[in-house]
Amino acid sequence: MSDSLNAMRRRSVLEPQWFVPALFVVALLPAVIGVAGTASDLLADTRFFGSNPIKAVEHYFGQWTLRFILATLCITPTRQLLGWNWLAKQRRTLGLFAFGYLMLHWLAYALLDVQLDWHDLTIDLAKRPYIMIGMAALLLMVPLAVTSTKGMIRRLGGQRWNRLHQLIYVISVLGVIHFFMAVKKDIGQPALFAAGLAVLFAFRVQRWRARRAA
Amino acid sequence: MLVRRTDPIGSSEITPEAHYLNRREFLAAAGLLGAGLTGVALPASASAAGRAQEPKALGKPYGLQSDDKPTPYKDVTSYNNFYEFGTGKDEPIENARGFVPRPWTVQVDGLVAKPASYQLEDFLKPSAVEDRIYRHRCVEAWSMVIPWRGIALADVIKRAQPTAAAKFVEFTTLMDPKRMPGQRSNVLQWPYVEGLRLDEALNPLAMLATGVYGRDLPNQNGAPLRLVVPWKYGFKGIKSIVRIRFVDKMPNSAWNLAAPQEYGFYSNVNPDVDHPRWSQAKERRIGEFSRRPTLMFNGYAEQVASMYAGMDLRKNY
Numbered sequence: 001m002s003d004s005l006n007a008m009r010r011r012s013v014l015e016p017q018w019f020v021p022a023l024f025v026v027a028l029l030p031a032v033i034g035v036a037g038t039a040s041d042l043l044a045d046t047r048f049f050g051s052n053p054i055k056a057v058e059h060y061f062g063q064w065t066l067r068f069i070l071a072t073l074c075i076t077p078t079r080q081l082l083g084w085n086w087l088a089k090q091r092r093t094l095g096l097f098a099f100g101y102l103m104l105h106w107l108a109y110a111l112l113d114v115q116l117d118w119h120d121l122t123i124d125l126a127k128r129p130y131i132m133i134g135m136a137a138l139l140l141m142v143p144l145a146v147t148s149t150k151g152m153i154r155r156l157g158g159q160r161w162n163r164l165h166q167l168i169y170v171i172s173v174l175g176v177i178h179f180f181m182a183v184k185k186d187i188g189q190p191a192l193f194a195a196g197l198a199v200l201f202a203f204r205v206q207r208w209r210a211r212r213a214a
Numbered sequence: 215m216l217v218r219r220t221d222p223i224g225s226s227e228i229t230p231e232a233h234y235l236n237r238r239e240f241l242a243a244a245g246l247l248g249a250g251l252t253g254v255a256l257p258a259s260a261s262a263a264g265r266a267q268e269p270k271a272l273g274k275p276y277g278l279q280s281d282d283k284p285t286p287y288k289d290v291t292s293y294n295n296f297y298e299f300g301t302g303k304d305e306p307i308e309n310a311r312g313f314v315p316r317p318w319t320v321q322v323d324g325l326v327a328k329p330a331s332y333q334l335e336d337f338l339k340p341s342a343v344e345d346r347i348y349r350h351r352c353v354e355a356w357s358m359v360i361p362w363r364g365i366a367l368a369d370v371i372k373r374a375q376p377t378a379a380a381k382f383v384e385f386t387t388l389m390d391p392k393r394m395p396g397q398r399s400n401v402l403q404w405p406y407v408e409g410l411r412l413d414e415a416l417n418p419l420a421m422l423a424t425g426v427y428g429r430d431l432p433n434q435n436g437a438p439l440r441l442v443v444p445w446k447y448g449f450k451g452i453k454s455i456v457r458i459r460f461v462d463k464m465p466n467s468a469w470n471l472a473a474p475q476e477y478g479f480y481s482n483v484n485p486d487v488d489h490p491r492w493s494q495a496k497e498r499r500i501g502e503f504s505r506r507p508t509l510m511f512n513g514y515a516e517q518v519a520s521m522y523a524g525m526d527l528r529k530n531y
């Protein structure tokens with residue numbers, strides 16, 4: 001009994017060999033499907049994304065951005081609960097994927113939806129609070145993306161890097177608020193993301209309390 | 215106010231059916247090729263066979279611009295806002311599959327000389343059925359061109375004989391959460407209600423539709439009876455109507471109740487008055503890549519603008 005438990009722990013200390021390749025496949029698949037589906041809809045009228053593919057893919061990549069932000073925030077709790085410390089390295093990978101999906105979301109908006117109409121882009125930014133919030137989240141994510149290399153972590157030092165990357169909490173809240181504001185009246189989906197985020201935050205608050213009490 | 219002229223165009227200027235089918239067939243073939251290249255599996259509905267069944271766009275065009283052509287049947291009947299059957303635009307076609315819009319009763323009451331409750335068939339019988347191709351503009355900044363089949367709303371009103379006190383018409387959708395699953399959530403206040411000023415309801419453009427593309431209205435499009443007011447945003451076109459009531463006060467409308475700052479009573483299509491969260495200056499026609507400018511009153515200014523003369527359309531949005 002205790003032998004097998006120890007064996008499990010020992011195994012969980014090491015990253016399984018298949019993990020990184022699997023992660024990349026899973027994380028890239030929505031992007032490949034999104035880009036290929038959009039291309040086939042726009043070039044060949046295939047309705048992969050339905051009747052209004054530009055709106056649909058804009059939403060699709062917005063949702064994937066938020067999913068990856070939440071996945072990034074899942075890493076630390078998973079690590080701590082299961083003792084999978086090797087997961088820590090993948091936090092940056094997932095964060096970079098989140099940023100990649102945000103770029104695709106922004107491209108769907110700026111390139112396909114507004115079609116780089118400079119006037120409309122600036123009006124949106126000046127007049128539409130949900131765009132301002134989305135853009136704030138995007139701008140806050142840029143420094144996180146550019147400091148996601150090993151070299152940058154070394155240059156900044158672990159503590160400063162960690163503090164900077166706590167911005168992800170602000171970004172995730174802005175992202176969920178942006179989602180609430182983008183929907184018409186059907187707040188079910190954003191509420192689901194908000195609930196997920198609340199659980200992830202609660203976990204951290206509880207840890208922090210426990211640490212202070214100790 | 216600057217109003218673009220919208221001369222009704224002859225049906226000869228609408229792309230002939232054969233031409234149109236050829237284009238779709240070409241696109242479908244290209245689609246399969248594209249799918250092969252990109253490695254994306256396509257839903258069966260996107261196949262060439264699906265395209266071949268495109269029904270004929272019947273009817274006289276009203277207010278169409280020279281580059282307006284009917285939106286394919288598939289899009290008209292699968293991209294729908296009908297919250298009684300779910301909030302996603304692809305949900306109504308699925309969730310309304312089992313809905314049986316028969317038998318159907320329409321109640322006509324309120325400030326009228328002849329209140330009555332009709333079986334749908336009796337309600338429709340006295341009126342001439344017409345096919346008309348209208349532009350359709352959703353408040354969410356997308357648009358279609360739809361060949362409707364139906365009767366003139368004015369016809370129904372004249373038969374009911376509203377009294378002098380009647381100033382507005384209120385419409386109500388069926389309330390039946392068992393058959394309309396969306397009504398089990400409180401995303402809107404049920405039943406859906408809508409209203410028109412009496413003169414708007416009497417406008418010759420206002421119709422009660424019973425079909426699209428010469429076929430019976432699919433459930434997801436508001437079977438068996440829905441309102442069509444092409445100079446207003448799509449949500450004014452209340453679906454699955456069971457009651458038409460004549461009143462002296464401005465009626466409520468479902469979206470006005472849900473978000474009064476965003477959706478007014480009039481909700482006339484107006485490129486100069488933004489929705490608080492997005493611009494209404496442009497729209498994306500379903501099936502097109504670039505957005506096109508939105509027209510005042512959706513291109514029906516000539517027929518409807520006089521009803522709003524002297525009104526501040528910014529306040530009366």
Ligand code: HEM
Binds near residue numbers: 136178
């Ligand atoms: C971290 C940043 C962001 C996140 C997490 C995010 C996420 C989302 C999500 C989940 C949706 C709704 C999808 C749906 O309804 O299914 C959405 C919609 C949208 N977002 Fe973002 N977004 C972000 C930033 C931005 C930025 C920077 C822009 C543009 C400047 C933008 C523009 C839009 C637009 C135009 C919509 C569609 C609204 C509509 O339905 O018309 N977003 N976003």
